[in-house]
Structures are given as structure tokens and as C-alpha cells.
Amino acid sequence: xxxxxxxxxxxxxxxxxxxxxxxxxxxxxxxxxxxxxxxxxxxxxxxxxxxxxxxxxxxxxxxxxxxxxxxxxxxxxxxxxxxxxxxxxxxxxxxxxxxxxxxxxxxxxxxxxxxxxxxxxxxxxxxxxxxxxxxxxxxxxxxxxxxxxxxxxxxxxxxxxxxxxxxxxxxxxxxxxxxxxxxxxxxxxxxxxxxxxxxxxxxxxxxxxxxxxxxxxxxxxxxxxxxxxxxxxxxxxxxxxxxxxxxxxxxxxxxxxxxxxxxxxxxxxxxxxxxxxxxxxxxxxxxxxxxxxxxxxxxxxxxxxxxxxxxxxxxxxxxxxxxxxxxxxxxxxxxxxx
Amino acid sequence: xxxxxxxxxxxxxxxxxxxxxxxxxxxxxxxxxxxxxxxxxxxxxxxxxxxxxxxxxxxxxxxxxxxxxxxxxxxxxxxxxxxxxxxxxxxxxxxxxxxxxxxxxxxxxxxxxxxxxxxxxxxxxxxxxxxxxxxxxxxxxxxxxxxxxxxxxxxxxxxxxxxxxxxxxxxxxxxxxxxxxxxxxxxxxxxxxxxxxxxxxxxxxxxxxxxxxxxxxxxxxxxxxxxxxxxxxxxxxxxxxxxxxxxxxxxxxxxxxxxxxxxxxxxxxxxxxxxxxxxxxxxxxxxxxxxxxxxxxxxxxxxxxxxxxxxxxxxxxxxxxxxxxxxx
Ligand SMILES: Nc1ncnc2c1ncn2[C@@H]1O[C@H](COP(=O)(O)OP(=O)(O)OP(=O)(O)O)[C@@H](O)[C@H]1O
Ligand SMILES: Nc1ncnc2c1ncn2[C@@H]1O[C@H](COP(=O)(O)OP(=O)(O)O)[C@@H](O)[C@H]1O
Ligand code: SF4
Ligand code: SF4
Ligand SMILES: [Mg+2]
Ligand SMILES: [Mg+2]
Numbered sequence: 001x002x003x004x005x006x007x008x009x010x011x012x013x014x015x016x017x018x019x020x021x022x023x024x025x026x027x028x029x030x031x032x033x034x035x036x037x038x039x040x041x042x043x044x045x046x047x048x049x050x051x052x053x054x055x056x057x058x059x060x061x062x063x064x065x066x067x068x069x070x071x072x073x074x075x076x077x078x079x080x081x082x083x084x085x086x087x088x089x090x091x092x093x094x095x096x097x098x099x100x101x102x103x104x105x106x107x108x109x110x111x112x113x114x115x116x117x118x119x120x121x122x123x124x125x126x127x128x129x130x131x132x133x134x135x136x137x138x139x140x141x142x143x144x145x146x147x148x149x150x151x152x153x154x155x156x157x158x159x160x161x162x163x164x165x166x167x168x169x170x171x172x173x174x175x176x177x178x179x180x181x182x183x184x185x186x187x188x189x190x191x192x193x194x195x196x197x198x199x200x201x202x203x204x205x206x207x208x209x210x211x212x213x214x215x216x217x218x219x220x221x222x223x224x225x226x227x228x229x230x231x232x233x234x235x236x237x238x239x240x241x242x243x244x245x246x247x248x249x250x251x252x253x254x255x256x257x258x259x260x261x262x263x264x265x266x267x268x269x270x271x272x273x274x275x276x277x278x279x280x281x282x283x284x285x286x287x288x289x290x291x292x293x294x295x296x297x298x299x300x301x302x303x304x305x306x307x308x309x310x311x312x313x314x315x316x317x318x319x320x321x322x323x324x325x326x327x328x329x330x331x332x333x334x335x336x337x338x
Numbered sequence: 339x340x341x342x343x344x345x346x347x348x349x350x351x352x353x354x355x356x357x358x359x360x361x362x363x364x365x366x367x368x369x370x371x372x373x374x375x376x377x378x379x380x381x382x383x384x385x386x387x388x389x390x391x392x393x394x395x396x397x398x399x400x401x402x403x404x405x406x407x408x409x410x411x412x413x414x415x416x417x418x419x420x421x422x423x424x425x426x427x428x429x430x431x432x433x434x435x436x437x438x439x440x441x442x443x444x445x446x447x448x449x450x451x452x453x454x455x456x457x458x459x460x461x462x463x464x465x466x467x468x469x470x471x472x473x474x475x476x477x478x479x480x481x482x483x484x485x486x487x488x489x490x491x492x493x494x495x496x497x498x499x500x501x502x503x504x505x506x507x508x509x510x511x512x513x514x515x516x517x518x519x520x521x522x523x524x525x526x527x528x529x530x531x532x533x534x535x536x537x538x539x540x541x542x543x544x545x546x547x548x549x550x551x552x553x554x555x556x557x558x559x560x561x562x563x564x565x566x567x568x569x570x571x572x573x574x575x576x577x578x579x580x581x582x583x584x585x586x587x588x589x590x591x592x593x594x595x596x597x598x599x600x601x602x603x604x605x606x607x608x609x610x611x612x613x614x615x616x617x618x619x620x621x622x623x624x625x626x627x628x629x630x631x632x633x634x635x636x637x638x639x640x641x642x643x644x645x646x647x648x649x650x651x652x653x654x655x656x657x658x659x660x661x662x663x664x665x666x
Contacts, residue, residue, distance in 0.1 A: 057526035057527070057528065058497075058526050169614045169615070170381075171614065172614070199381055199553065200380070200553070200555075200594060200597045200598050201380065201593060201597040201610050201611035202610065202614075203597070203608075203610075204597040204598075204599075204608035204609060204610040205610035207599075207608055226527070227599075228527070229598075229599040229600065229601040230599050232599065232601050232604055233599040233604060252604075253604065256604070266528060267527060267528065268601075269531075270528050270530065270531040271527060271556065271601055272530075272531075272534065272554065272556035272557045272560040273559060273602070274555050274556045274559050274583065274595075274598065274600055275559060275583070275602075276559040276560070276583055276584075277580065279560065281535060282531035282534075282535065284531060284532055284535060285528045285531075285532075288496050288498050288499070288529065289526075
């Protein structure tokens with residue numbers, strides 16, 4: 001029994017192997033087509049039941065990675081496998097029939113559902129839409145029942161189902177979008193900046209709700225955020241992205257107490273401390289993130305790294321994660337230069 | 339001692355289709371030269387409206403109360419109506435920087451031309467002198483290739499650089515008072531750290547007074563000397579930043595701190611403030627926070643109390659309601 005439990009806990013729900021995603025980019029119709037490598041040779045395994053955090057600055061590739069796992073981005077290289085109880089979905093070779101099946105299992109929480117949806121839809125219709133599109137339910141009664149069920153799990157007032165979205169506060173809106181993502185009974189959820197637009201008191205409420213729903217419904221999350229404090233509080237494992245690469249990955253507490261990669265260290269030191277007496281200045285990184293169209297060769301972080309060597313040998317090294325202590329992975333470059 | 343800025347009894351109301359909104363209710367604040375006053379609060383608490391009142395940038399549907407005063411150099415800027423008077427504050431004695439730097443730059447005019455123009459309005463300079471000062475300022479805020487950037491448009495710069503350019507423009511006229519409204523909110527953390535360090539250095543160097551608005555208590559802790567906590571148009575607690583963040587007394591200030599994920603204390607639960615901010619159209623009577631306060635009395639006596647700050651220890655001001663209920 002104990003053994004079975006352990007097995008199911010350590011089972012992966014998603015395996016991402018050597019994944020790259022590139023986009024074609026053309027400045028205008030006269031200029032040459034260029035390739036942007038938004039996600040570059042990424043390997044991650046997401047354990048069933050985990051709260052997997054993905055952090056990094058704007059443009060680092062978080063959304064692209066999340067969308068690739070959901071099958072919403074074309075995979076240029078490598079593969080993504082979703083392990084369902086009965087079968088695997090290989091997102092590299094998935095056909096449209098399997099895709100329909102997969103959509104029920106893996107869902108995205110929109111940052112703000114009303115940005116995407118008609119203001120003329122009631123809250124009930126917004127939540128019910130996935131059921132109808134995916135033809136999951138057979139009658140209006142069944143649909144209504146599922147909507148009511150998930151709405152109350154998300155602590156929405158059932159009275160509100162008949163209303164239109166415009167009158168709702170940010171927190172209520174986010175609960176509606178969570179209910180919409182969960183109504184098809186998925187197992188895996190990508191939450192992309194789901195609390196970024198919320199005030200702290202509402203943010204705390206939504207984070208607690210996500211945790212609670214995870215336990216209640218056996219969910220696994222890929223939680224994308226640029227806010228390290230939030231990630232540190234809710235995630236049990238965290239991957240740090242920079243310019244399309246994962247540069248470090250470890251169980252949350254290990255990562256935040258023992259960061260190894262120079263970029264992770266700089267990120268952590270940049271969080272303004274709420275203690276006014278702790279006036280340690282952030283490790284200041286030079287300049288800004290280079291353009292993904294023209295990334296540095298070798299170590300992608302070298303143009304901003306305080307520890308880059310004078311002779312520029314980082315320009316020629318090959319990146320890749322190395323396990324430096326159990327489950328703590330750091331980019332090879334970071335290990336070399338540390 | 340006279341203060342650099344003194345706001346007394348400010349009410350701001352807006353006439354809207356749905357009725358008259360109270361955005362600011364009886365706010366009084368002071369700021370001295372060389373000091374940074376942080377204003378913190380959730381969205382809609384009135385932070386931006388307070389700052390815009392100082393520059394008279396609120397729109398036409400704004401109503402100020404008659405006894406309100408915003409005093410800079412012995413003059414009540416709320417009484418300014420002529421273009422010349424307004425010029426003294428806007429971009430003269432007072433400069434403002436915004437969350438979205440694109441709002442400060444006209445898209446079709448080069449950054450340099452805008453800086454030069456603004457300088458020449460406020461200072462007796464010729465074009466060449468203004469240009470030199472502008473380029474010098476761009477250099478000062480850490481923009482590499484300042485001469486090249488001088489000739490570029492705002493959209494050609496990255497987010498962090500645009501923010502620096504806006505700070506350079508705001509500072510070039512040497513204002514006595516800088517109003518910074520969420521100047522780092524839209525930036526990535528490593529860029530935010532650069533801009534915060536830059537602002538700290540510049541504030542010290544120029545010895546100006548600054549109102550720094552943000553919803554981020556961490557940013558406040560790092561840049562401000564004093565902090566005012568706003569909720570639904572009222573200042574509910576105010577004092578030295580160390581005192582307020584370490585000894586918060588008002589239930590709202592405590593709520594904000596308890597809701598915050600603190601990276602140095604991962605075991606602390608995240609405690610939300612219950613309920614939602616009421617609409618400014620039906621602002622609660624009496625204590626504005628009573629509809630969400632965990633310590634509100636059962637008999638609802640808070641509905642009838644008069645709000646107002648009281649000094650509970652030197653420099654630490656707390657809303658009168660908080661004092662009543664301060665047994666909590
Ligand atoms: N459809 C697309 N076409 C071209 N380039 C794209 C496309 N989608 C993303 N990119 C580029 O890929 C890179 C990674 O983008 P992505 O949206 O994944 O970043 P992110 O980490 O989610 O950033 P943010 O924190 O700003 O949301 C960026 O350089 C982006 O401009
Ligand atoms: N021009 C306006 N007309 C009507 N209401 C306004 C206007 N500007 C601000 N408000 C309202 O005033 C209140 C305070 O707004 P603001 O100062 O922008 O808040 P914040 O603290 O987020 O900066 C809000 O309820 C807002 O909706
Ligand atoms: S390889 Fe060198 S430049 Fe790259 S992160 Fe490591 S120390 Fe920095
Ligand atoms: S007066 Fe009562 S309701 Fe208002 S903040 Fe104080 S304890 Fe809370
Ligand atoms: Mg994104
Ligand atoms: Mg504002």
C-alpha cells in the first residue's frame with residue numbers, strides 16, 4: 001500500500017524531452033525571414049500532483065513552453081508526452097481526434113476571461129462553454145449541474161451565474177476563469193500569470209483556492225509567474241528560465257535557500273525586502289535581456305553575468321542541466337564558473 | 339519649519355453617469371525636502387488621484403472641496419487657474435513619472451526634442467544648452483549611447499530604457515518635488531532593481547522631495563522614509579516606514595502585510611483580507627474598512643464613528659477608528 005502510494009506520487013504526468021519551439025519572424029515583407037528560438041532544448045518532468053513553478057523575466061519563454069505542453073504551439077524539435085492513466089498522448093504526433101480527447105485533460109487558466117470572451121455571455125455560459133464545445137455533456141440539465149458544482153467548488157456565488165461579467169471584481173473574475181478551466185474535469189492545468197493582475201489580498205485568496213482545488217480534485221499545475229515570492233510560497237518545485245533555457249531547477253525550498261546559478265542569485269536578490277532595515281542592494285545586472293532573435297552564443301546569460309570570464313570562454317560552452325545534488329539541477333555553465 | 343508640500347483636508351469627487359464618486363476623503367499629508375513619502379494601497383484606493391491633484395491633472399468632472407489646500411511655496415495650487423501659474427507646477431517645481439512611460443512621451447517626436455522643449459519652457463536656456471543638459475541627464479540615468487538615444491523615438495527603446503529616459507526628462511528641470519506613480523510596476527524584477535537603485539541615488543544627489551506610489555510593500559520598505567496607507571480614499575495609518583511595517587496597528591495595514599507572500603518566511607500562511615473593496619459609489623459610512631474588518635463590532639457602531647488620524651506615538655498616526663478598536 002505504502003509502496004503503491006509512493007509510486008503514484010513519483011509518477012510523471014508530463015515529460016518534456018529536448019523540446020525546442022521556434023517562430024518565424026519577419027520585420028516587414030521585404031526583410032529576410034528570421035527564426036526566434038523561444039524555447040531551446042528543454043527537459044522537464046512534471047510529477048503527478050505537483051505544483052510546478054516556472055519563473056523568469058518577460059520574453060524568457062514561459063508562455064511558449066506552457067502552450068507547447070497544451071498542444072497550442074508547434075513543436076520544432078524534441079517531444080512532449082502527457083501520461084494519462086490509461087494511455088500516453090504524444091503531442092508531437094497527435095491527430096485531431098486525440099487532440100479533442102487531450103483538451104479535456106489539460107487546460108489553461110486565462111489571465112482574464114473577459115479579455116477573450118463576449119461581454120454578452122452570462123457567467124453560466126462562460127463556464128459552460130468548454131462543456132458544449134467539447135460535447136462533454138448530453139443535456140442542458142447535466143451541463144447546468146456541472147457548472148453549479150464547479151462554481152461552488154470555486155466559491156462563486158450561484159446567484160451570480162445569471163449575471164454578466166462586467167460587474168465583477170478582479171478576484172471574482174479570476175474564480176470564474178478557474179471554474180471555466182476546471183469544468184471539463186482536467187488533470188493538468190497551466191496557470192499563466194493567473195494572479196499577476198490582482199491586488200495582494202485577492203491574490204492570497206486565489207492562491208489558497210488553487211491549493212485547495214489541487215487537493216480536492218487531484219490536480220497537477222504548471223504555474224507560470226514572474227513573481228518569485230508567490231512561486232516560493234505555492235510551488236513545490238521551480239524551474240528558472242532565461243532566454244529560452246532552463247538555467248536551474250530544484251525543489252522550491254532548496255532553490256530559494258541555496259540558489260546556484262548566477263541568474264537565479266540575481267533574481268532572488270532583486271526582490272525588494274519588506275524589511276526596511278534590510279537595505280542590501282540587489283545584485284545589479286548590466287543592461288537588459290538580449291533579444292531572442294539574436295541570443296548570445298554559448299552561455300545565454302554571459303552578457304549580463306557578473307561572473308563572466310574576461311577571456312569570454314563562455315561564448316563557446318554548451319548549455320545543459322547537471323544534477324548537483326538530489327533533484328537540484330543547474331546549468332552546466334553555472335557549475336563550471338561557480 | 340515649513341514643509342515642501344502640505345496637503346490639508348483634501349476631498350476629491352468625480353461626477354460620473356452613475357453618480358458622484360468620492361475618490362479622496364479628507365486627506366492631509368506633509369512632505370519635507372529630501373524625504374520620500376510612500377503611498378501604498380490596493381487599486382482604487384486613491385493613490386493616483388492624490389498625485390494628480392497636486393499637479394491639477396484630474397479631468398474636468400473633478401470636484402474639490404472649498405477648504406482643501408495643497409500648499410507648495412506658500413501657494414495653494416488648487417487655486418491656480420492661469421496657464422502661467424500651472425506652468426510653475428507642471429514640469430516646473432513638480433515633475434511626475436508614470437507606470438507607463440509611453441504616456442509621458444509623444445510617440446511621433448524624438449525623445450531629445452521633447453526634453454529640450456520641456457527644458458526651454460521652464461528654464462531660460464537656448465537650444466544648445468538645453469540639448470547638453472538633456473544628454474547629460476540621459477547619461478546620468480545610465481543610458482549608454484545617450485547621444486544616439488537623444489535622436490530616437492520612445493518606441494525604439496526597451497521598457498527599462500524608456501523608464502530611465504522618462505526619469506531623465508522628469509529630473510532635467512530640477513523639480514523640488516517628484517511624483518512617481520508606480521514607476522517600477524511594469525518592469526521585470528532585475529530592471530526594477532536597477533531603476534530603484536537609480537532613483538535612490540538621484541533622490542539623494544538632488545535632495546528633492548518625492549512621493550512614491552506603489553502597491554508593493556517591498557518597494558516601499560526599500561525606498562521610503564515615511565509611508566501613508568490608503569484605503570478607499572482615506573489615509574488609515576501613517577508614519578516612519580520602519581515603524582509602520584514592523585508595528586502596524588490598523589487592521590487594514592495588518593491585513594495587507596499578512597496577505598503578502600514573504601520570501602523570507604515561507605511557512606507563513608497567506609491570509610487574504612475577506613470580502614471585496616466596496617464600490618466608491620457606496621462608500622461605507624463611518625469607518626471605511628468596516629465591511630471587511632475582522633474586528634468590526636457586532637452592533638456595527640463603526641458605521642457612526644468619525645474618521646481621522648490621531649498620533650498614537652511620536653510620528654505614528656492611526657485612524658481614530660483604529661484607536662477605538664485598537665484593543666484588537
Ligand atoms: N507567435 C509568436 N511569433 C513570434 N515570436 C513569438 C511568438 N510567441 C512568442 N514569441 C517570442 O518568443 C519569446 C518567448 O515568449 P513568451 O511569450 O513565451 O515569453 P514569456 O516568458 O511568457 O514572457 P512574459 O513574462 O512577458 O509573458 C519572446 O521573444 C517572444 O517575443
Ligand atoms: N476621472 C475619473 N472619473 C471617475 N472616477 C475616477 C476618475 N479617476 C479616478 N476615479 C476613481 O477614483 C478612485 C481612486 O482612483 P485612483 O487614484 O486611480 O486609484 P489608485 O490607488 O489605484 O491609483 C477609483 O475608484 C477610481 O475608479
Ligand atoms: S557560464 Fe559564466 S557567464 Fe554563464 S552563468 Fe556561468 S559564470 Fe555566468
Ligand atoms: S473601526 Fe472597527 S471596523 Fe474600523 S478598522 Fe477599526 S476595528 Fe475595524
Ligand atoms: Mg507570458
Ligand atoms: Mg493608480
